[in-house]
Amino acid sequence: MFKKLFGKEDKNTGETWVSPLSGKVISIEKVPDPMFAEKMLGDGIAIDPLDGNVVSPVEGEIIQVFPTKHAVGIKSKGGVEILIHVGLETVELKGEHFERHVQAGDHVQAGDLLITFDYQEVKKKVKSVISPVIITDSTHVRNLKTEKEIQAVSGKTEVVSYDVD
Amino acid sequence: MMRINRVLNNNAVVIKAGDTEKIILGPGIAFQKGKNDIISESKVEKVFILKEGNKKFEELLKNVPEAHILLGEEIISYAEEKLGVDLNHHIHISLTDHLSFAIERTEKGIVVKNKLTNEIRLLYDDEFQIGLWAIYRVKEKMGIELSIDEAAHIAVHIHTAKMQSTNVEETINKTVIVLDMVDIISSYLEIEIDKKSLSYQRLITHLEFAINRFYSDEPFHQLDEEMMIMIKRKHDKAFLCAHHAAQFVQAEYDMNFPDSEVAYIALHIQRLIEDKK
Numbered sequence: 001m002f003k004k005l006f007g008k009e010d011k012n013t014g015e016t017w018v019s020p021l022s023g024k025v026i027s028i029e030k031v032p033d034p035m036f037a038e039k040m041l042g043d044g045i046a047i048d049p050l051d052g053n054v055v056s057p058v059e060g061e062i063i064q065v066f067p068t069k070h071a072v073g074i075k076s077k078g079g080v081e082i083l084i085h086v087g088l089e090t091v092e093l094k095g096e097h098f099e100r101h102v103q104a105g106d107h108v109q110a111g112d113l114l115i116t117f118d119y120q121e122v123k124k125k126v127k128s129v130i131s132p133v134i135i136t137d138s139t140h141v142r143n144l145k146t147e148k149e150i151q152a153v154s155g156k157t158e159v160v161s162y163d164v165d
Numbered sequence: 166m167m168r169i170n171r172v173l174n175n176n177a178v179v180i181k182a183g184d185t186e187k188i189i190l191g192p193g194i195a196f197q198k199g200k201n202d203i204i205s206e207s208k209v210e211k212v213f214i215l216k217e218g219n220k221k222f223e224e225l226l227k228n229v230p231e232a233h234i235l236l237g238e239e240i241i242s243y244a245e246e247k248l249g250v251d252l253n254h255h256i257h258i259s260l261t262d263h264l265s266f267a268i269e270r271t272e273k274g275i276v277v278k279n280k281l282t283n284e285i286r287l288l289y290d291d292e293f294q295i296g297l298w299a300i301y302r303v304k305e306k307m308g309i310e311l312s313i314d315e316a317a318h319i320a321v322h323i324h325t326a327k328m329q330s331t332n333v334e335e336t337i338n339k340t341v342i343v344l345d346m347v348d349i350i351s352s353y354l355e356i357e358i359d360k361k362s363l364s365y366q367r368l369i370t371h372l373e374f375a376i377n378r379f380y381s382d383e384p385f386h387q388l389d390e391e392m393m394i395m396i397k398r399k400h401d402k403a404f405l406c407a408h409h410a411a412q413f414v415q416a417e418y419d420m421n422f423p424d425s426e427v428a429y430i431a432l433h434i435q436r437l438i439e440d441k442k
Contacts, residue, residue, distance in 0.1 A: 035388070038367075040432040041396075066391040073395070083395075091389040136399065 015078045017057035017160040018110050019152035020133055023049035025159050027148045028132060033088045036132040041083070044134030045146045045159055052119035054084060055155045056108040057133065065115075066091075069098035072114050073136070078164040081137040086117060088128040097121045111155035133160075140164050167204045169195065173226040176235060178204060188213040188222060190238060211238065213254070222258050229265045236306060237261030240299045244323045247295055252326035259333060260322045264299075267315050268307065279314035281337065284344050285321060287360050288369055292320035292327070328377070335380065342418055343372045346410045350434060353406045356441050364436035371433050379420050388425035396428045400435045407431035 019025065024047065031037045031046045056074060063073040063081065070090035074082045086098070097118040102108060123129050135141055142163040152159055169178045170186065172195045180187050191208040198204065213222065226234060237260050245252055270277060279285075286293045296316030304310050325336040347369065351358050358365050378385055397404045407430040414420045422430075 035392075035429070035432075040429070041392075064395075066389070068389075068391065071389070071391065085392075089387065091391070136395070 013078055013164050015058060015076055015080065015162060015164055016158050017082075017133075018055075018155050019047060019157045019159045020054050020057045020084050020114070020154060021047045021049040021131055022051055022053070022152060022154040023047045025147050025150050025152050025157075026130070027146075028134065031088070031130055031132050032128055033132075036085075036088075036134070039134075042134040042136045042138060043144060043146075044082075044132060045148070046130050046132045047152065047159075048130050049119070052117040052122065053113060053154055054086060054115040054117070054131075056110055056112045056114055057082065057084075057160070059109050060107075062102045062104050062106045062108060062114075064104050065100050065102060068093070068095045069100045069115060070095075070117075072100075072102070074108070074114075078140075080135055080141060080162075080164060082133065083136045084114070084131065084133050086115065086129070086131045087122060087126045088130060090122065090126050093122065093125060097125075135162075167206065167209075169198060169200055169202050169204060171200060172198065173223060174231045174234070176231055177226045179223065180204075185214055188226070190234075192235070213257070225258055225262060229261060232307065233265040233268060234261055236299075236303060237264050239302060240264070240295070240319070243298060244292075244295045248291060248323075248327060250327055252323065253329045253331060255331040256322060256326035259325070259331070260319065263318060263322055264303075267311055267318065268303065268309055271309055271311055271315075276312055277314065279317045281340060282314050282317040284340060285317040288340060288343065289320050289324045292323045293317065295323055296320040328373070330377075339373055339376050342376055342414060342420070343369055345417065346372055346414060349410045349413050350406055350437070353409050354402075354434070354438065356437070358437060359440065362437075362440055364433070364440050368430075368433040368437065371430065375422060375426055375430070376420070378426075379422070385423050385426045388428055393424060393428045396431055400431055400438075403435040403438055404428065404431040406434050 026046050026048055028039060028044050028046050029037050035041060058074065058076040060074045060076040063075050065072045068091055070087060070093065071083060071085040076082060099116045101113045101115065142165055144162040147159045167180045167189065170181045171179045173179060175196050176192055176194055177188060177190050178195045180189055189204065189209055190211040194204050194208045241252060241256055241260060293316060296319035299319050300311045300316050321333055321336050325333050330336065347358065407427045410430065411422045411427045
């Protein structure tokens with residue numbers, strides 16, 4: 001019994017995200033897009049950014065960078081799939097003003113630069129630059145804790161934590 | 166100061182304010198009163214501005230027994246309070262008219278069956294509960310026992326007004342389509358859907374809005390191509406199921422859902438699947 005108990009505890013690992021963007025962390029429910037606000041794609045946070053540098057929130061592997069470069073999927077070391085979606089309806093820019101620094105299969109550390117975008121131009125052209133960062137596969141995620149209404153510094157401020165089983 | 170322009174019945178009068186006419190409702194507001202008399206503002210319960218459509222309301226107020234109007238208004242107030250929303254104003258005509266007919270029919274011993282009663286109960290449970298309450302009030306006040314099918318009729322009227330629509334026929338058509346889609350989804354997934362679950366409620370609300378968007382030519386949800394591919398990849402079973410349901414409505418009702426809408430429906434279906442795990 002003890003073995004089982006300890007065994008389970010051994011398997012449990014916690015994971016923490018650093019903020020992938022600098023700016024204000026807001027609750028995912030407040031994102032002005034129902035697909036994200038209703039958590040249809042997964043739970044998480046959103047950031048209203050102040051600049052155009054997107055870094056990895058965790059150590060892990062890049063699963064995909066959208067061809068239009070406004071979103072990137074990462075599989076964390078703990079096996080959790082994360083999606084960073086820069087802005088809302090940014091797909092319409094067709095990759096303009098975006099630059100990618102990684103590709104699928106790359107191994108990244110928390111804080112590594114993933115995407116950069118021309119903040120001023122993008123802000124002018126899209127509905128919103130509010131960027132949802134969500135867990136797209138929460139099967140093994142427990143005790144999700146998210147920060148909200150704080151100012152975060154990319155690669156530094158811890159914004160999300162959970163246990164992985 | 167409100168001066169009566171014309172009396173509709175003991176509880177309803179028309180007043181003029183400048184160029185606009187208003188219908189004022191309140192219990193006993195016009196009792197023993199006539200043209201140019203002043204009404205007591207403390208008795209005013211509801212005010213309607215008379216527009217083109219409201220001429221019908223004025224007709225209704227003149228021709229329908231007062232007791233029916235009061236019951237109708239009571240049910241509408243109760244529904245607004247219970248649902249926490251403002252209903253489309255047309256309900257003051259449609260529900261009261263319907264209720265009055267239903268009471269008269271029942272008095273004459275004519276029963277009109279509602280084939281969709283069970284489905285309406287499942288789809289619009291809150292509205293159905295209000296329908297049941299309405300039946301109870303009718304019995305209490307008039308001594309007439311309306312059938313349970315009438316609760317479903319009342320529920321449809323209330324639901325229509327809640328969706329800010331005025332077309333009860335369309336609500337019934339939509340109900341049938343939503344139910345067909347739910348059947349298709351349920352049999353495709355080979356699961357028994359918990360009709361009380363939040364995931365189910367959200368699915369049917371979404372389907373109803375999707376059908377609304379189709380009818381009214383409003384734009385559907387926009388979705389990144391890449392997001393769609395991602396949804397397809399992650400939730401292939403839900404996606405195929407949604408696709409299957411969309412093909413069905415296209416064949417059966419000539420209703421075309423764009424891919425982004427199908428993907429959104431797939432996300433709702435995914436929730437049903439996850440509930441079962």
